Amino acid sequence: MKPRFRHAHPPAHRQKGQALVLGMFILVIVAMLTFFQFSTGQVTTARMRLVNATDAAAYSAGLWRARVFNYYAYSNRAIIFNEVAIAQTATLLSYTGFLTQVVKTVDNKTWWIPYWGQFIKEVSEMAEAANQALQLISSVEVGARGLYVKALSAGQTAMNATTNGWFMTQLATEVMNKADASFHAFVPEPNERLSVQRKGDDRGRLREVVTGSLDDYSKNRSSTLNLFNMLRVEWRGQTEMIRDHEASMDRWQAYDTLSIHERKHGLFGGMRERKPIGWSGVELAANPKNGMDALQGWTWTEEGRPVWQPASNASGEKTTNARAYREISRSRFWSSRAYSGLPGVRELNLSRDALNAEAGRFPTDSVVVIGAIRKNNTINTADQAKIGAGRLKLKDNFADMPALRATNLGHASMVAVSRSRIYFRRPPGADSRLEYASMYSPYWQVRLDEVSDAERADAIATGGHGGAALRVLNGAS
Numbered sequence: 001m002k003p004r005f006r007h008a009h010p011p012a013h014r015q016k017g018q019a020l021v022l023g024m025f026i027l028v029i030v031a032m033l034t035f036f037q038f039s040t041g042q043v044t045t046a047r048m049r050l051v052n053a054t055d056a057a058a059y060s061a062g063l064w065r066a067r068v069f070n071y072y073a074y075s076n077r078a079i080i081f082n083e084v085a086i087a088q089t090a091t092l093l094s095y096t097g098f099l100t101q102v103v104k105t106v107d108n109k110t111w112w113i114p115y116w117g118q119f120i121k122e123v124s125e126m127a128e129a130a131n132q133a134l135q136l137i138s139s140v141e142v143g144a145r146g147l148y149v150k151a152l153s154a155g156q157t158a159m160n161a162t163t164n165g166w167f168m169t170q171l172a173t174e175v176m177n178k179a180d181a182s183f184h185a186f187v188p189e190p191n192e193r194l195s196v197q198r199k200g201d202d203r204g205r206l207r208e209v210v211t212g213s214l215d216d217y218s219k220n221r222s223s224t225l226n227l228f229n230m231l232r233v234e235w236r237g238q239t240e241m242i243r244d245h246e247a248s249m250d251r252w253q254a255y256d257t258l259s260i261h262e263r264k265h266g267l268f269g270g271m272r273e274r275k276p277i278g279w280s281g282v283e284l285a286a287n288p289k290n291g292m293d294a295l296q297g298w299t300w301t302e303e304g305r306p307v308w309q310p311a312s313n314a315s316g317e318k319t320t321n322a323r324a325y326r327e328i329s330r331s332r333f334w335s336s337r338a339y340s341g342l343p344g345v346r347e348l349n350l351s352r353d354a355l356n357a358e359a360g361r362f363p364t365d366s367v368v369v370i371g372a373i374r375k376n377n378t379i380n381t382a383d384q385a386k387i388g389a390g391r392l393k394l395k396d397n398f399a400d401m402p403a404l405r406a407t408n409l410g411h412a413s414m415v416a417v418s419r420s421r422i423y424f425r426r427p428p429g430a431d432s433r434l435e436y437a438s439m440y441s442p443y444w445q446v447r448l449d450e451v452s453d454a455e456r457a458d459a460i461a462t463g464g465h466g467g468a469a470l471r472v473l474n475g476a477s
Contacts, residue, residue, distance in 0.1 A: 046414060047414060050183060050372075050373055050414055050416045051416045052179070053175070053176045053179040053371055054176065054185070054369055054370075054416040054417070054418040055448060056176070056179070057172035057175040057369045057371060057418070058367060058368070058369040058418035059420050059446065059448055060171060060172065060175045061168045061172050061187060061369055061420060062366075062367045062420025062421065062422050062446040062447075063420075063446045064163075064171060065163050065168075065192060065365065065367060065422055066445060066446045068159045068160070068162065069194070069365075069422065069439065069442075069444040070442035070444050071155075071159050072159070072345075073440055073441050073442040073443075074442055075153075075156055076206075076346075076347075076440050077440060078152055079149050079153070079206075079343060079345060080209055080210055080213055080440075082145045082148060083149070083210045083342065084210060084213050084214060084215075085145060086142055086145055086252065086284065086339060087214055087218055087239050087254075088215070089141060090239055090253075090284055091218045091239045091254050093134060093138055093254065093280075093334060094237065094254035094255055094256050094280050094281060094282045095221075095256055095280070096127075096130070097256075097281075097282070097332050098237070098256035098258070098278050098279065098280035098332075099278070100124070100127040100130075100332075101278045101279055101332045102258060102278035104127075104128075105276075105277050107120045107121050135334055138336070139336050139338050140338075142284060142336060142338040142339050143338035146340045149343050150340065150343055152343070153343035153345060156345065156346045160192075160346065164190060164191045164192075165188065165189050165190045168189075168367060168369075169185060169186050172185035172187055172369045172371075176371055183371060183373060184373075185369050185371050186372070187368065187369055188368060188370065189367065192365055193365075194348065194349060194363060194364075194422075195347065195439060196346065196349035196351075197346050198346070198347050201249075203342045203344070204247070205347060206342055206345055206347075207247065207249055209440065211240075211241055214239065218239040219238065219239065220237070220238055220317070221237040221238070222234075222235060222236045231260060232260070232271055233259075233260055233261075233277075234257075234258070234259050234260075234261055234273075234320055235256070236258075236317045236318070236320050236321050236325075237254075237255060237256035237257070238254070238255065238315075239253070240252070240254075241253075243285075243293070244294075245293050245315070249341055250285055250286055250287070250339075250340075250341030250342065251283065251284070251287075251288070251289075251339075252282075252283070253281070253282070253283055253292065253293065254281065255280065255281040255282070255328060256278070256279065256280050256281075257278065257321035257325050257328070258277040258278040258279070258321070258324065259274070259275060259276045259320075259323065259324045260273075260275045261274055262274045273320075273321060273322060273323050273324070276321065276323050276324035276327055277324070278324070279324040279327045279332050280328060281332065281333045281334070282333075283334070283335040283336070284335075284336050285335070285337070286337060286339060286340045286341050288335040288336070288337060290333075290335050291335075292328050292333065295318060295319060345439075346439055347438075347439045347440075348363065348438060361436040362423070362424060363437055364421055364422060364424075365421075366419050366420065366422065366449065367419065367422070368417065368418075368419045368455070369417070369418050369419070370415060370416075370417055371416045371418065372414065372416075417451050417455075418451065419450075419451045419455070420446050420449060421446065421447050421448070421449035422445070422446050423444070423445060423447070424437035424441075424443055424444055424445075425443060426443050427443065
């Protein structure tokens with residue numbers, strides 16, 4: 001008989017529960033991964049929203065600053081327009097006074113002619129009355145334009161105050177709050193440095209632009225008429241911003257003279273002034289001289305010091321009709337204190353500290369905005385939602401925290417840095433001209449710009465010691 005073998009099986013209860021340990025371990029891993037993925041998604045979403053809101057805030061702040069620069073340009077142009085109008089008023093007053101004097105001279109020489117003498121006398125009286133009325137109207141006009149120019153200058157100062165760090169922080173925070181009430185912004189830059197107010201002796205650039213914008217008639221309206229090569233009628237007239245034949249920023253002077261010149265010695269002699277026919281002069285100044293710039297002699301400066309004025313300092317336009325020019329201060333001169341001088345205006349700050357050396361003729365400005373989420377519980381991670389306990393609890397530890405712990409921004413749960421660039425570019429046109437940056441052309445624009453790691457670290461470090469503006473961020477709820 002052959003032996004039979006039977007396989008013996010262990011008791012079934014020995015295999016119960018062995019897979020449960022592995023299953024529970026896998027469930028723990030899956031739960032942790034789920035919580036981690038959930039938290040990561042919430043953080044990523046919050047970061048994207050924060051970055052987008054910070055970009056919008058930086059662009060809005062840069063756009064406001066660009067608009068302020070364009071306001072400087074528009075107001076500077078308005079100031080130039082009004083200054084030119086004041087100069088043209090002086091030109092008109094001088095010319096009408098000049099015509100009045102010409103008519104009066106003709107009346108004095110031809111009064112005895114029947115009918116003509118009576119006619120020219122009536123014309124002279126009407127011209128004198130019209131000239132006096134024009135002087136009264138011009139005083140009001142010059143005063144009104146002067147007040148308007150001062151208001152434009154004060155407006156530039158007020159607008160500049162809205163470009164400082166505190167105001168820009170309020171603007172950026174308002175923009176970010178539109179996206180999420182828990183978002184806050186801070187602009188570490190205290191003030192913009194691309195523009196500076198030019199006043200006092202620094203108004204030379206404005207004077208150049210104003211005088212360069214005058215019409216040709218106001219600049220020089222001189223002409224000459226030759227009569228048979230024996231007589232010459234010389235008309236000289238100019239409108240200038242000068243005092244004692246030197247550049248001034250606070251005084252307009254206009255004059256017109258007309259004289260007959262004749263040869264000294266027959267056909268081959270030189271011409272000399274023989275008879276003044278007409279003359280007139282106008283002065284608009286806050287501190288008037290009450291007289292024309294002397295061709296030669298002692299004169300008084302604005303500070304009240306006497307100085308000798310040599311004849312060589314006077315232009316040829318004045319010395320050609322010297323006799324008629326000297327008559328102006330005696331009989332046909334009008335002065336007004338209604339004009340207060342060129343105002344202070346904001347122009348480009350050309351110092352090396354303010355401009356980037358590489359920018360050259362196209363300097364730029366930038367606005368850096370630090371956006372922050374102030375409280376951790378505004379980001380619905382697993383930790384903040386109280387999901388998980390014990391070993392399944394994942395504690396938040398955002399990447400920004402180590403860099404922020406040494407600063408006053410360490411309270412923030414998340415931070416983003418963005419920058420906008422304000423630049424000057426003339427809109428493309430048919431002429432394709434290249435125009436350098438200035439505060440006289442309203443072509444300032446804005447774009448978002450990249451922030452380097454070094455600039456980002458510097459912005460956060462600066463923001464950590466931001467003073468009063470940062471307290472607004474800290475105090476927000």
